[in-house]
Each structure stands twice: as C-alpha cells, then as structure tokens.
Amino acid sequence: MTTNSRVPHRFPDIQEAQVFLNRVSARLLSTVAKVRPDERKDAGAAFLTLFGFMAGHALLETARDALFLGSLSARRLPWVYLTIALVALLLGQREPPFVRRFSTRNELTGWLVFAAAVTAAFWVLMPWSGPWIYYALYTWSGVLATLVVVRFWTLLSGLFTVTQAKRLFALIGVGSVAGAILGSGLARVLAVWLPARHMVLAGALVFLLSSGAPSLLSRGQLVKTDLSGLRRVWDMGTVGRMIWARPYLRKVVVLILAATVTFTMVDFVFKLTVDRYVGSAEMGAF
Numbered sequence: 001m002t003t004n005s006r007v008p009h010r011f012p013d014i015q016e017a018q019v020f021l022n023r024v025s026a027r028l029l030s031t032v033a034k035v036r037p038d039e040r041k042d043a044g045a046a047f048l049t050l051f052g053f054m055a056g057h058a059l060l061e062t063a064r065d066a067l068f069l070g071s072l073s074a075r076r077l078p079w080v081y082l083t084i085a086l087v088a089l090l091l092g093q094r095e096p097p098f099v100r101r102f103s104t105r106n107e108l109t110g111w112l113v114f115a116a117a118v119t120a121a122f123w124v125l126m127p128w129s130g131p132w133i134y135y136a137l138y139t140w141s142g143v144l145a146t147l148v149v150v151r152f153w154t155l156l157s158g159l160f161t162v163t164q165a166k167r168l169f170a171l172i173g174v175g176s177v178a179g180a181i182l183g184s185g186l187a188r189v190l191a192v193w194l195p196a197r198h199m200v201l202a203g204a205l206v207f208l209l210s211s212g213a214p215s216l217l218s219r220g221q222l223v224k225t226d227l228s229g230l231r232r233v234w235d236m237g238t239v240g241r242m243i244w245a246r247p248y249l250r251k252v253v254v255l256i257l258a259a260t261v262t263f264t265m266v267d268f269v270f271k272l273t274v275d276r277y278v279g280s281a282e283m284g285a286f
Contacts, residue, residue: 039160043168045216046156051175051182052210053112053152057145058183059190060119060203064141065271066196067126068134074275077268080135084142091147108155111148112211118144119204126197137200159217 068077122137160168183206190199243249 039164039168041216042159042218043172045213046152046159046168046172047175048216049108049112049175049210049213050152050172051179052206052213053115053148054176054179055183055186056115056119056179056203056206056210057141058180059187059199059206060141060144062184062187062191063196063199063203064134064137066191066199068138069271069275070196071134072131074268074271076135077138077271080138080142081264081268083135083139084146087139088143088146091143106215108148108151108214109211111151112207112214115144115148116204116208116211119200119207123197123201123204126200155214155217 068074068080118140122133122140126133126137156169156172157165183203186202187199190202243253
C-alpha cells in the first residue's frame with residue numbers, strides 16, 4: 001500500500017492567507033508593544049475617536065449611495081463632487097463660529113456632536129423633502145469626512161512629538177480601517193431589515209457615541225498648542241506660495257492630486273455600473 005506524499009495538507013490559498021494574517025498580527029503586536037505606559041491613554045482615545053467616526057461615516061456613506069443611486073442618476077455625481085470640493089475649501093478657510101468657542105481638546109468633540117445633529121436632521125427631513133435632499137446628504141458626507149479627519153490629525157500633531165508620532169500614528173491609523181470595516185458590516189446587516197434611510201440615523205448615533213472619546217485626551221499638552229497661527233496660515237494665497245517655494249511639497253501635492261483624481265474617476269465609473277445593473281430596492285444591501 002502506497003501513500004501519495006504530494007497531496008498537501010492545506011490548500012495553497014489557505015496557507016498564503018495564514019502567512020499573511022500571521023505577518024499582519026506580528027506587525028500589529030510589535031506596534032502595540034512600542035506604546036509606552038504614559039502614552040496608552042492618549043493613543044487609546046485617539047484610536048477610539050477615529051474608529052467611531054469612520055464607523056459612523058461608513059454607515060452614512062452606504063446610506064447616501066443607496067439613496068442617491070436609488071432615486072437619481074449616477075451621471076449627476078460629477079456636479080456633487082465639485083460641490084464637495086468647493087464647500088470643503090470654503091469651510092477650511094472659515095470655520096463655523098460655534099467651533100471657535102471650544103477649547104482645542106473639545107473642538108473635535110464639538111465637530112462630532114455637530115455631525116450627529118446634522119445627520120439626524122437629514123433623517124428627520126428626508127420623508128418630507130424632494131430630490132434636493134439626496135444632493136445635500138451626499139455633499140454633507142463628503143465635506144464632513146474632509147473636515148473632521150483633517151481636524152483630527154491636526155489635533156494629534158499638537159499632542160504628540162515627531163518621535164511619538166512615528167511610533168503611534170500607525171497604530172492609531174488602524175482605527176480608521178477597523179471602523180470602516182465595522183461600519184460597512186453593520187450597514188450590510190441593517191440593509192437586510194431596514195430601509196436605507198434608517199442607516200442615516202444609525203450613523204448619527206455612532207457619531208454621538210464617539211464624541212466622548214476626544215475628552216479622554218490629555219488636557220495639559222493640548223493647552224500648550226496654539227492653533228491660531230494655523231488658522232491664519234489657512235489662506236490659499238499664502239499656502240500656494242509656501243508650496244511652490246518647496247520642491248518636496250510640490251511633489252506631495254502632485255501625488256495627492258493624482259491620487260484624488262484617480263480615486264474619483266474609479267468611484268464614478270463604479271457607481272455608474274451599479275446604477276445600471278443594480279435595482280433601486282437592492283442598493284442598500286449591495
């Protein structure tokens with residue numbers, strides 16, 4: 001009796017997946033091990049803030065795509081993309097008055113509470129509104145992501161030193177991926193049982209829950225950070241001249257623009273395809 005020694009115990013794709021997961025786990029554990037005891041509270045609070053926001057935004061993003069594509073043509077999306085860019089640019093230069101009343105530490109909390117309130121307002125108004133509500137919701141979700149994420153990393157730049165950032169930012173950034181995965185999974189479950197409109201409310205609730213995380217950040221270090229200078233520099237002429245004078249910044253801007261244009265085109269083509277082949281009733285689950 002002979003035995004075929006060439007029969008593998010596992011399929012190659014399973015072995016490759018195990019090797020990949022082992023490498024990712026080892027890298028994550030090594031990153032966690034670099035966090036010092038006095039940094040755990042701030043790193044954990046930052047992780048939870050980004051995790052909660054991205055989970056809520058994934059819910060909101062899924063809802064806005066399902067509602068927009070289920071009611072309007074995807075061919076109108078380029079106008080929405082342009083509106084998002086213009087509104088984000090205007091708000092980036094001139095912050096809403098309510099934001100200036102908060103301390104540096106609580107400013108992000110204010111943004112998250114504001115995000116929850118506005119998102120919940122969309123949920124309330126949607127049954128009594130026309131098609132314009134879908135344009136507004138799409139614009140709101142895009143502008144919100146731009147402003148909150150930029151504000152988040154600006155706040156962390158005043159909390160951690162450059163040396164700390166090299167060790168901690170990779171771990172904190174994992175919260176973005178983990179939150180997006182959780183939010184997308186939750187949206188998939190909700191879409192089976194509820195209309196897409198109610199995912200907007202779910203996103204608002206997650207924003208509200210995550211608004212408490214920034215209050216866990218250290219108060220003392222943030223008080224020393226004066227961001228008024230950053231607000232003054234937020235003038236497009238000054239920023240443009242500063243970028244043009246530095247070759248490295250020019251290259252970074254070119255890379256960012258190329259990546260943004262590519263992502264926007266891929267997103268548009270994907271949604272055109274979805275709009276063509278997926279029925280309105282199946283948008284949320286898709």
